[in-house]
Amino acid sequence: MPSLPADVDPRTLTPVLDGRWAALRAEVRARMAAEPYRDPVGLAVEAHRALVFDQLQALATTDVPGLGFDKAYGGGGDIGGSVVSFEMLGFGDLSLMVKAGVQWGLFGGAVQLLGTRPHHERYLRRIKDLDLLGCFAMTEHGHGSDVQHLRTTATYDPDTAEFVVHTPDRAATKEYIGNAARDGHAAVVFAQLITHGEARGVHAFMVPIRDPDGRAAPGVLIEDCGPKAGLNGVDNGRLAFDHVRVPREALLNRFGDVAPDGTYSSPIEGDARRFFTMLGTLIRGRVSVGGSAGSATKRALTLAVRYAERRRQFAKPDGEEVVILDYLGHQRRLLPALATSYALHFAQDELVAALHDTASDAPQEEQRRLESRAAGLKVANTWHATATIQNAREACGGAGYLAENLLPGLKADTDVFTTFEGDNTVLLQLVAKGLLTDYKDAFQNLSPLATARFAAERVLGAVAERTAARKVVDAVDRLTEGDDREALFDRDWQLKLFQDREQHVLEGVADRLRKAGPDPFAVFNAAQDHVLRAGRVHIDRLVLEAFVHAIGRCPDPGAKALLERVCDLYALSNIEADRAWFLEHGRLSAGRSKAVISAVNTLCAELRPHARTLVDAFDIPEQYLAAPMLDGDAG
Structure with missing residues (x-):
């Protein structure tokens, strides 16, 4: 086994670590180094949330949020670069990384990957530019890892061409939802789609949760999860829905759609297979x-x-x-x-x-x-x-x-x-x-x-x-x-x-x-x-x-x-x-x-x-x- 050299310059190792996205990593490092930064030690919850929101707005002025979105909507079309940029945020306040991940990775990613062109045209630029802040409402009080058996329902009403989103009981309350307690105005809500009395499995719906003045939307109950062991710059909240109506177009319909008369269709046969295909896109x-x-x-x-x-x-x-x-x-x-x-x-x-x-x-x-x-x-x-x-x-x-x-x-x-x-x-x-x-x-x-x-x-x-x-x-x-x-x-x-x-x-x-x-x-x-x-x-x-x-x-x-x-x-x-x-x-x-x-x-x-x-x-x-x-x- 050959002996080690007495001295190795760390700058010869960094390019190996930086790999394929070395130029992007260098660019993000330079931007981070140029900004005043101090870890948020001892900040109260509300002050920490406000600080992180300000940092999120500053981040929105860079090209980082749009890296993973399609170029047609102002993005960079660089999925790997998007992930690498979020990884680099992990060197700083992890509350910012998580809040950015919720906004652009989970909320925006769900719209991009589960929606179709009308959703992309309507929402993606607004999400990228922070004109629309949102949530990823999957986890429920009674079902976390077992997503397939979530209890929130979205029942289609053919008379009005609307879905009725409803929380049937406490176990179906959406829990730990980032951006919900303070800043989010919409949520991608995962719910059991029901049409013509038949359950077709979990699908995703775009649901407004606040009005333009920041008040909870009619039928939407919002609670603050309060202080946590960490990540207190993220405004985690609980969401429940009391027969909230959203238009048929609110269904993110890449993998399943409902016609105006309530007829369900999907390019993937089998509810289980469709469900796992849908989740597989969200990795x-x-x-x-x-x-x-x-x-x-x-x-x-x-x-x-x-x-x-x-x-x-x-x-x-x-x-x-x-x-x-x-x-x-x-x-x-x-x-x-x-x-x-x-x-x-x-x-x-x-x-x-x-x-x-x-x-x-x-x-x-x-x-x-x-x-x-x-x-x-x-x-x-x-x-x-x-x-x-x-x-x-x-x-x-x-x-x-x-x-x-x-x-x-x-x-x-x-x-x-x-x-x-x-x-x-x-x-x-x-x-x-x-x-x-x-x-x-x-x-x-x-x-x-x-x-x-x-x-x-x-x-x-x-x-x-x-x-x-x-x-x-x-x-x-x-x-x-x-x-x-x-x-x-x-x-x-x-x-x-x-x-x-x-x-x-x-x-x-x-x-x-x-x-x-x-x-x-x-x-x-x-x-x-x-x-x-x-x-x-x-x-x-x-x-x-x-x-x-x-x-x-x-x-x-x-x-x-x-x-x-x-x-x-x-x-x-x-x-x-x-x-x-x-x-x-x-x-x-x-x-x-x-x-x-x-x-x-x-x-x-x-x-x-x-x-x-x-x-x-x-x-x-x-x-x-x-x-x-x-x-x-x-x-």
């Missing part, structure tokens, strides 16, 4: 949440690493106090997390490119694969953010607990990321079920019984694939027998180990589910832990492969050598965290398992001199790192 918000969580995590790690390079604790025998990042325990706290942030960044970059390049009319299998990938990386990014920001806070001791040093705000603001735009546990099941069903149309309702039946068909093929993967793993073991260190740093061995783990876990799930009997739900429920693990190890494999791809694109030898070592730390710390599984399933011997621990320690020591380089390569504008605990830092 942009989920991708943006994962990317913004990654930005917040990078910010926390930068703060923690910089502090760890200046803070001293306890003296060596010669009397000199030790910089805390020189302690192995502190390195283990921060450096594997930093390696994971790099890995997730590259995986996120590949996801954004796939989102950008996938046509709206792409084959269903391709759309499903993209949806699964978006779900999995949202899970990985947001759980990593929650764990790493907490670790960064602890790594900064009492200083990290002071609001002025930014980490408490990051911790509070990102906490909800694990449950909005999809609860992480539910999303992991989506990933695993997608693997089992192979996105076949017949199983798109993802029912336990359908999953179990198809799983049986997968077993023979899975065994063959796993056997091939094991042969490679065993071959590498033989080639490196007696030299555990070299084996552990063999990239092919790492990749095949991740692939083999994924295939074995998936095969195990399939084997358990094929035993479905008279109660398929009980069978599926009993295997849920196994299902969740299948989703998680699949994501781990995708992330490692993305890191390897990124290294191949790095032109600078020194930067490439450093990235190779960071990739080793990501792979081996992941293996270390799952050593029990690898030991139980015979993938690691006891000796090699111990060698993994030693290798992680070695990597932490080797990367310690480069920790500052690695965080500086994120190129976060310095004003977003203005924590008093770093006063005097050279930047």
Whole structure:
């Protein structure tokens, strides 16, 4: 394994991190750096909301909001650039990122992706320019992740050519709706469409919620959710509807339409298939949440690493106090997390490119694969953010607990990321079920019984694939027998180990589910832990492969050598965290398992001199790192 250069310029790493949208990232950074900024520490809720609204208006004067909209309506036609720009907002006040995401990503995105030309012509420019502020009203008090069974109804009245939007009970109240409590004037409301007495599943409707003077529209009940644990610059509210009438044209009718006489039509047969197709178009918000969580995590790690390079604790025998990042325990706290942030960044970059390049009319299998990938990386990014920001806070001791040093705000603001735009546990099941069903149309309702039946068909093929993967793993073991260190740093061995783990876990799930009997739900429920693990190890494999791809694109030898070592730390710390599984399933011997621990320690020591380089390569504008605990830092 070649040695690392003594010094690597972070500016050689930044272009690799910035990737395909490097020019846009540089432009957004420059704009952020040119604006006066101070984290909203200690602001009251109303003051914070007003500040964020002012910032939203300033943002509306730039080209960022329109990047994802069609050029015909004043947009940039750059879906990937739109997601990247929201990701960059994650370096600052996350309330602004969320409010912008609600306005232009969710509300505007729903109109763009679920509506048709008349909706686009009527609304998109107004949404882009903030002439129409809106909400994305999906989640209900009684149904969050189970969107298919929302209880709000939209019943068509052919006598007046109107839909009657109604909240039948408390469980159907729309909850946690961004922009609802203060600023929104319209909402895309998801409701069960009923016509001629027949329910046709969940559809989306454009519903006014305030009049021009800002008062609640007739029949619309608006409540303020009040203070939250974080993101208090976002005006979350509750919405309920008492027989609110909207015109037939309020139906966003790309996937389903109602004629004046009430006849329902759709280009997609089957309510379930139509529902999942509709939801599949709305993954942009989920991708943006994962990317913004990654930005917040990078910010926390930068703060923690910089502090760890200046803070001293306890003296060596010669009397000199030790910089805390020189302690192995502190390195283990921060450096594997930093390696994971790099890995997730590259995986996120590949996801954004796939989102950008996938046509709206792409084959269903391709759309499903993209949806699964978006779900999995949202899970990985947001759980990593929650764990790493907490670790960064602890790594900064009492200083990290002071609001002025930014980490408490990051911790509070990102906490909800694990449950909005999809609860992480539910999303992991989506990933695993997608693997089992192979996105076949017949199983798109993802029912336990359908999953179990198809799983049986997968077993023979899975065994063959796993056997091939094991042969490679065993071959590498033989080639490196007696030299555990070299084996552990063999990239092919790492990749095949991740692939083999994924295939074995998936095969195990399939084997358990094929035993479905008279109660398929009980069978599926009993295997849920196994299902969740299948989703998680699949994501781990995708992330490692993305890191390897990124290294191949790095032109600078020194930067490439450093990235190779960071990739080793990501792979081996992941293996270390799952050593029990690898030991139980015979993938690691006891000796090699111990060698993994030693290798992680070695990597932490080797990367310690480069920790500052690695965080500086994120190129976060310095004003977003203005924590008093770093006063005097050279930047």
